[in-house]
Amino acid sequence: MNVFFTALAFLTRIPAPVSSDRDDWAKSPCHYPLVGLILGGAFVLFDQAVGSLFPSLVRGAMLTVLWVYLTGGLHLDGLMDTADGFGANRGPERTLEIMKDSRVGAMGVLTAFSVLLLKFSVLVSLADDAMWVALVAAPVAGRLALVLSIRLFPYVKKDGIGLGMKENLTPWRLVYALGIGIGAFFLTTGWWGTILLTATLLVVWIIGQSARSRLRGLTGDIYGATAEITEVVVLLLCLWYGGVR
Template identity: 55%
Template sequence: MNAFFTALAFLTRLPVPVRMDSQDWNKSASYYPLVGLVIGVLLALSNEALSLLFPPLVRGVLVTAGWVFLTGGLHMDGLMDTTDGMGSNRDREQTLSIMKDSRVGAMGVLAGILLLGIKASTLAYLDPAFAPLLIAPVAARTGMTAAIVFFPYVREDGIGLGLREGLSPFRLGFALVSGLAVIVFMAGWWTLLVLAGTVLVIALIAWMVLRRLGGLTGDVYGCMAESVEAAILLLWLAAVGGPV
């Protein structure tokens, strides 16, 4: 269980009994979809409770704020750094340097504001929102785990190297099957829509980044996770929620 707790400690702010070591870190990515399930359950339950107290728009904003707090803004940071770098129109080395810079530029701030706005406003119109709130974090982290394996990693040192090495075919299969099982159970016939949205977002971001950098970074993984979550909520509202 230590590898799971390592993943939970890295991807969330939840207090866990974890002893960090390199072996558990390398294995931890195989549990990312299950961490997504933990996040999704907490968000869905919070959404249900808040719906008893607040109107839809306030509820959507509060759930989104809780989403950021629960994950420590980890993937949001990746989204903003990636947007700053890719939006700079600089060469490969300069782009990587911008993405590594801890300061956030105008492009990153705009991307963060827009994405949070999409999440909050979409949640305001999703009623009930239990299924999409549970599915979105799982799909995002399942897609992120697949991206770690199927796309090259660009940096010579970084968090992605150990994760990539630790994702053996068996562990990758476990991650994909566990994520897919949750999605199928919650989405039913809409599973194909969720999978199509996840694959499309991951592939599009990977294509744009690979053209410029030749590989992905940890920031890009975070950008993928945030983008998939927002895309799943939008697709669910459009296809399942119907016109409002």
């Protein structure tokens, strides 16, 4: 449970006890898809509670704000740093320096705005019957993308949040994480889950290969960017799956 609570506290603002054991931190990625499922459940409950009280535009805006709040903007921050670093078109060392800079550049702001705008527009457009599907599938896909990125690609830094996670993502822990993620896809969308899984893998592979080619590996910021982009792609696919209102 310490490992699970560590994952929950890291990826969300949901109160949870955090273990001081570094091993618990390194083992926590296997629970990321489960955390995504919990986030999805919170979004669905919120939408059920207040969605019918407001127009669709306000409903979509509230869900988008809640999405950012419950995740603490963690992955959004990684997305902005990645956009600044890769957008500068510099060498590997300079790219990493830019990504590490706490200041946000124009490319980061524009990218974050674009992602939030896409999320909002999908949430406004989704048919009511498909809303809960998207609210569950997207956060699960984003956290499954984190697990796949950690497992499939090298971690470039000698220190950072990803240190030790790859080594501790054993085959059994990977199967557990995949089981939750894939299970959530198929339980919510049936055979369409194959498309969601394929899309998640494609996003992870494209971003991972690009980062490995440019930086020889991934960083925590790139993990966050992968999660955000995966969420957007899955939301767009859910729009095709469920139709528009």
